[in-house]
Amino acid sequence: MALSIYNSLAREKQIFEPVRPGRVHMYVCGPTVYNDAHLGHGKTYVNFDIIVRYLRYLGFQVLYVQNITDVGHILDSGEDRILKGAQREQMQPMQLVEHYTRRYFADMDRLNVLRPDISPRATGHIPEMLEWIQRLIDGGHAYVADGSVYFDVSSWESYGKLSGRRLEEAQTGTRVQLADDKRAPEDFALWRKAEPEHIMRWNSPWGVGYPGWHIECTVMSTKYLGQPFDIHGGGVENKFPHHESEIAQAEAAHGEGYARYWVHNGMLMIRGEEMHKSLGNFISLEAAFERWDPMAIRFFILQSHYRGPLDLTEESLDAAARGLERLYGTVRAVRRQLESAPAGEASPETLQMLDTARNAFEASMDDDFGTPGAIAALFDLSRATNVQLGTGLTQGDLMAIDGAFKRLAGDVLGVLPDELGESDAPELSRGLIELLIETRRNLRAARAFDLADQVRDGLGALGVQLQDGPEGTSWTIG
RNA sequence: GGCGACGUAGCCAAGUGGAUAAGGCAGGGGUCUGCAAAACCCCCAUCAUCGGUUCGAACCCGAUCGUCGCCUCCA
Incomplete structure (x- = not known):
């Protein structure tokens, strides 16, 4: 097309x-x-x-x-x-x-x-x-x-x-x-x-x-x-x-x-009005960055068509940030699973899934740079990937999926950084977090759930979220 | 006053003539879990109003109401 x-x-x-x-x-x-x-x-x-x-x-x-x-x-x-x-x-x-x-x-x-x-x-x-x-x-x-x-x-x-x-x-x-x-x-x-x-x-x-x-x-x-x-x-x-x-x-x-x-x-609006110093709704990027991740702001902008006006409210930006986090979650899971996945080529099913996503993405972008539709295609791919994630994907599968996200969400939309979360943390922090997760695992094995939850809540208060999965506990900094 | 854009679910936002109206957030119900989170499954709109054109309209035409932009510098 x-x-x-x-x-x-x-x-x-x-x-x-x-x-x-x-x-x-x-x-x-x-x-x-x-x-x-x-x-x-x-x-x-x-x-x-x-x-x-x-x-x-x-x-x-x-x-x-x-x-x-x-x-x-x-x-x-x-x-x-x-x-x-x-x-x-x-x-x-x-x-x-x-x-x-x-x-x-x-x-x-x-x-x-x-x-x-x-x-x-x-x-x-x-x-x-x-x-x-x-x-x-x-x-x-x-x-x-x-x-x-x-x-x-x-x-x-x-x-x-x-x-x-x-x-x-x-x-x-x-x-x-x-x-x-x-x-x-x-x-x-x-x-x-x-x-x-x-x-x-x-x-x-x-x-x-x-x-x-x-x-x-x-x-x-x-x-x-x-x-x-x-x-x-x-x-x-x-x-x-x-x-x-x-x-x-x-x-x-x-x-x-x-x-x-x-x-x-189209223009950016703040709660329905054009941004103007005289209206008191002027927000510099520097100020916005203090409240929101720049990637979330970018993602928010791309969720509407470039030609239309875009009305910004705190809620709509927060919503965009959560949506982007959903996409990141999938990419993180793919990369994590890659570390322990069996060797092998990408399956026809995986290639088919990626083809579908790519076609939908390109069809939308070809139509006057329709980023909202392109993003929708990525969410669909995200869901499909999450479903596949539990089915023993090979390294080939996972690399192909990661590659697609890098290309479409990273190179084209520019909303996917090369590194997500975990690897950003300093080595000492990573070591400490892993240690606490290990401790919590032992506490859970001993059915000392109060103490285990205390560890989880404590980490949560520091901005470290734990997710228990069938293959152990993973974590993200948010 | 002149020119133009827009009005789609609680919120943001695609779709612009044809079979069930994308997607995200929020909400409700499930599955999984010691619990939680995440993930997955299911549910949640008839498209501002009125009147036309058409076999068929959210998408075309007209009117009305409302919002916004430009007409002076503005991304």
Whole structure:
């Protein structure tokens, strides 16, 4: 079955066909690094991480570019987030940017988000932006006004094709409240004249200034991925005006065909509302990690479809964490049993079971990266495996099952660490736990259940859970 | 006001025209166990409301109610 992707530009799912056979060039709008990353960033970059991972699983050679926005952007209010952040933290702008860039990557690492192949910074591409803007001016799609340069939206007929938004002619004749040199309110800035107090500034043919918000993505994606490239991703809230403007300025300079597939992911909600500092429901990833395992957060994100909104509550995250633990339980049991299993090849039944799971997993992923269905396939495999576990599986069987989990839950979904639980514990702890388990076994044999339970409860209070099975007692740290 | 998305069990969340509406969490009943946990088995929804289209709709169309997003920076 072929991979299909929902293309925002076409408003429908389409069979994915890369520009270059076997290769995928993909760009995703990155963060503005002026503050700590929050759960919303987590959702977005986990969503796109899955796309990259699955494309690689399918055998594509993926080149993944995600920018770092380190230029303060023009706000009509005159504020600039990076400058504000720098003032707040008593840092130079570039120092602030460096600080938060590092923290961003550290957070993403914990969520097991693979790093992009290229993380270009806006400030490193000013010359390319100047060139691009000049090309737009030369082509009659941009104009200079008092040291600033604006894209002339009226010069580009297909403006609005992504967002389905038509320009409101009603405003054209009215007086623009904002002190602007724009000819039309919908025109957007490519280059902005710097006020004297603006620290981040560069020389340009039009005077000292700084780049507009949309131009960096167009310039950097094209520079590293060519034009056209395959996939351009970002949050839905960027569809307009950001992505719409990107398309216009890209195609006005280089002709139709900027990015083939536009992929937008849904927002993360906190108890039904968008996360906002002003709403008091802002949760940084760092804070979330104190309460939940990063893997559980990742798993929670993947249990809903990337395109939909995801409503987060404490209960729903707790529920996801318990579900993930169920999957881990199976993998642990498989690995434990491997230590004492008889040699032998994987049986046809086992291979059949894995085939079924893999087919269901791929069918769901092929349908616009349906991670919820893929996870359901893993739960089905988990149950089937648990049933088989008591039937004398061979080393071949167990290795095949473990391999499937590693591939699907580990490589593709990224929710299965290489090591689970027990082996993480320091050697001394492991020795002590084993010793206590042995003692408890003797107590039980002597039918001294009170003392045996005391040992179990005591370990439980320390976070060590015991499970009695037909082949002895196993333990996990949770 | 304009554009758009959504409303599926106690909760989270798939499914978007066809035979019993995925999966997880929680809950109930069992099996196993000294007990517990884990695991396994069984049970738990007619898809916001109303009206259409169709042999057939949660899935298509219309209306209504409700929630949310974008239209200004935002992942």
